[in-house]
Amino acid sequence: MASYKLTYFPIKGLAEPIRFLLSYGSVEFEDVRVNREDWPKLKPSMPFGQMPVLEVDGKKINQSQAISRYLAKQFGLAGKDDWEALEIDATVATIDDLRTKIASWFYEGNIAVKQTKYEPLFKETIPYFLKRLDAQVKTNGGWFVGGTLSWADLLFIAQLDYIIYMTNVDIIDKYDNLKQLKANVLNVSQIKSWVAKRPKTDH
Known part of the structure; x- marks a missing residue:
């Protein structure tokens, strides 16, 4: 071991x-x-x-x-074949893109610049990503890829508290499939x- x-x-x-x-x-x-x-x-x-x-x-x-x-x-948890592994990797990269964009705003030291970034991030970027991630979960039976648990699911839910900390809002509150994903992951023993x-x- x-x-x-x-x-x-x-x-x-x-x-x-x-x-x-x-x-x-x-x-x-x-x-x-x-x-x-x-x-x-x-x-x-x-x-x-x-x-x-x-x-x-x-x-x-x-x-x-x-x-x-x-x-x-x-x-x-890396997919049953190369294609699923690719889908999982793509999902992880997409989640990381979202986290990076939020972090870029959150850690911006120039207050004026930070204020200009706020509306595009919260009104456009975050909803754009979440709508598509939510649809992906719906298509895949409550998970991101292949109808079963993968490391993409664990990564998203594990980082959710950090993302919520940065945004100061429960970003998945309006996305039922992402909320179900969270419940699914947190219910794994x-x-x-x-x-x-x-x-x-x-x-």
Whole structure:
């Protein structure tokens, strides 16, 4: 049995999909949470000075999506064939596009620029993405791809708290299929157990 150690800040953020996947795989993992004041000392020891970092049997690797894809393959959540794997990857990239656009607005330091970005983001961009993601779930029987759970579903729901934290609104409230997806994911026994025991953070 491989040993897993995940290192990230004490939030859900980009590491929560990895925690969901490790929990789904029913493997024990060390969940190291680094306070921001301690990060500068630790940063030089991390690949490319980034987190999250996963150690598998002592070997360190960075890049959250690459880690998630690797774990998804280990645990049977990467699609039943190459086409489904492609659909899952495309969905993950689309979700990441949405998160990146929201983060670009949220972390904008220039208040005037941030204000100009607000209406296009909330009135156009976010609804554009969510409408299509909602339709995708409807087409696929309550999941993003293939009528069954994949790592795209886990990633979206695991990052939802972070997205809601940035937008300060429940972005899926008007999208019944995405709400059903959330219920489906959180009803998976391993995910339910993780959510019940994980440290309480707002994002």
